[in-house]
Amino acid sequence: MLPVPRNIHVNTKGAVILSEESPETRDSRGIYLPNHIEPVSYIAVDIGGSLAKVAYFTRSPEPPSSPSIAATRGTSSPESLDSDASSVPQTPGATLAPELAPRLRSHGALTPLVLESQQATHIHAGGHFNLDNDYLLNSIMRRTTQHFPGGSLNFERFETDNIDECVAFIQDLIERSARTNCVSIEDMRKGVRITATGGGAHKFHELFSGELGVEVHGEDEMECLIEGLKFITLIPDEVYYFSDELIQSVSHPTKPPHAAAAAAANGQVLERPSPDPPQYAVTFERNPSTQLPCLLVNIGSGVSIIKVDEDGGFERVSGTSLGGGTLWGLLSLLTPATNFDEMLAFSEKGDNATVDMLVGDIYGQDYGRLGLKSTTIASSFGKVFKKNGEKTTFSPEDISRSLLYAISNNIGQIAYMNAEKYGLDRIYFGGCFIRGHPATITTLSYAIRFWSKGTKRALFLRHEGFLGTVGAWIKNIKPPESEEAESLLSLSQQ
């Protein structure tokens, strides 16, 4: 067994989220960790029902590009969330980046373990070098890189249906790292360790270990989610939420101030959730601290609701099968959209009132006694069915808007009820469904605000879809207590 110093913990001091390269990498920006050293190349893979996500660390003495200034601005309008939060207005097309366009990035290389062990050998050899100049130069270069802490945690996303692309990406990463570090592919492989989590970890275990020829071990999905949440919430400007400050006419200068929103700001009754709730300013958490206990609502194809205790213990307490897969599945049947972003773009231009049955459609007015306004949705898609069997055509925009709202609001409602049940005030929403999409985030956030009467808060994450992946990376680095003790024992026996 190689003397791997496995008791490394990740140092998050000075961590910054790197700037966005394009709108589609919004949630997969690198995280620069200036104080982290990773002598072994840990690659984490989280294979979900729809997406496979990869995280890996590459060393560099300096951040690969300037840290995002925008990310630290503090507040912004929800509209800017899925862009770089820069002040440059985005064209609608910019959010329509094709899901399948080649977008694989090369963020430096992994560091081969062989350097670490060679270095150890050199030290043990006590200066009895017998090397040519080239080798010496290389060695010095390597040692410099070796001992300089800092580098980036990088993220990639693949479709589970195209899992081979994911395998090929890791294969390429390993090969490129071998070339960059001038080591053989065999030596390179020895220093790579893959942790696989998510639903597909077991299913694809043999594919990964067989194709890549590296060590692959599995980690429990829920444990990784929680581990990932604990880590990611320590990164400055990662967590964001809607503050209590209302945006009146900031983002829509032509719109009059929202009367109901103004009322809410004055401590009055909040209007009921709708696809057009009051707009609050977004705040990024610049000085993060431990956020436990909390509720984690992970929205992927389905939804898992996990109660996390103060000591990090956790339990999956609830969930719903009405998740991202339901929305995308139904919309792919009901609209001509062929990818997520087209569906989201449709939803932004739609009017749900053409398909939803509103309180006003039934009552002809508000149902004041119950606090139901005429615009409150009584029945999602309630206007569609015609008893005479007549089939009417509805616009993809209206259908998308209605369904996105219905699914998001239902998740928000179930999340709130669980938070209330367990007395938790912080509700993190993670998972690939969210996609930084303003309507989704606003709906989830407002559902929590409304149902909890402002006592509970919905919290969102820039790397919302990578919690399990980050957790698998962390778990790889930080072994279980017993294993850690064993490692230390091995080292002391050297």
Next chain:
Amino acid sequence: MLPVPRNIHVNTKGAVILSEESPETRDSRGIYLPNHIEPVSYIAVDIGGSLAKVAYFTRSPEPPSSPSIAATRGTSSPESLDSDASSVPQTPGATLAPELAPRLRSHGALTPLVLESQQATHIHAGGHFNLDNDYLLNSIMRRTTQHFPGGSLNFERFETDNIDECVAFIQDLIERSARTNCVSIEDMRKGVRITATGGGAHKFHELFSGELGVEVHGEDEMECLIEGLKFITLIPDEVYYFSDELIQSVSHPTKPPHAAAAAAANGQVLERPSPDPPQYAVTFERNPSTQLPCLLVNIGSGVSIIKVDEDGGFERVSGTSLGGGTLWGLLSLLTPATNFDEMLAFSEKGDNATVDMLVGDIYGQDYGRLGLKSTTIASSFGKVFKKNGEKTTFSPEDISRSLLYAISNNIGQIAYMNAEKYGLDRIYFGGCFIRGHPATITTLSYAIRFWSKGTKRALFLRHEGFLGTVGAWIKNIKPPESEEAESLLSLSQQ
């Protein structure tokens, strides 16, 4: 003001539910009330987002047809719920009665108020009659009918889109009653009083009072629902539920006994909800008693969740826009079905596993640590969306089965959470969505059983869609305290 004895309460002693005329009248069977006297003709109308429902009382000294024997059998398999619960197996076509077929029934006539007031006049006149023989004969006949208690509470359903049909039905009922009782239409109208409730009560108020020329007054929808629940739960064999007794191979002799169901019967862990949960025997409540406090989940186009206290006080505590309207609306877009029953028939023949993403699809196996079996639905419709934009065709049967389950289970889950929050063990499901459909009832019932670990019970009602209508009828008869006191005062001043 006519001296109307308004402080009549409905005597439910000896009440029986009349036999079913056809499958489509399953939920609108008459209720024979042998001890009820109704001198004024109260017609109740509950106008919802999709359906308008009517209830009215017609006198008859004997039940119009033999009371349902089947209804009092005590237990049956869930499959027999939407039939007459008779032992004659139904052909699938029998449950496919077209929604729009003419099915208006003539259940006798209303009693005109004029008889009551004439009778009073005769008594006051002290025998100074000046009548021809025909009139005397009529009068005696009438008096006989007049004083014989007993009659049927009758129910009719119309589509809100065709509200004119509903108006025409009531018009015809009034005209027929005038002819039968040999009184003028004007006199007949004086004795008819309509109570309107539901979302459309306000919207259609003028239509009803204008077209019918009778007094129409509105009652609050929620109050009527609760009043209706309190009354209807006093009718023997009205309430039914799934007992703890498992049906093993009774209804499906070819199926092996359900292993998980057997486990549950032995007090072991219940398997997670699915479209194919363990089957329990149905029990009808033969000796009903007051069932408060309870939770009432009224599923119409949308869903209202109402907490009812022990003293009858109530509050709408929750709800969801994902209700009957959502299911019918989406299915009318996604399948060729043109009415409810076609959709339900589709769902009975479908396999949700073709559209739903199951735990096994993601994990390749059970996720035992979380108690998630491989057949558990991780994501409803999660298999539909293909990232490569490819559009696949799915069968209407599979789509219907998946969506019916998803919507029903979601309602069951939200209902359970509210029942838990308010510490209520009895959860009544009412509203037109249910339609006595086995899959819906089984799903709702099992969701409550699973989430509450068997501590709470879902209760269903034969007249599930008529709670508000019955409540409006009762409220018409039983005036508010203050009004009642006023009425008594008026009488004493005669």
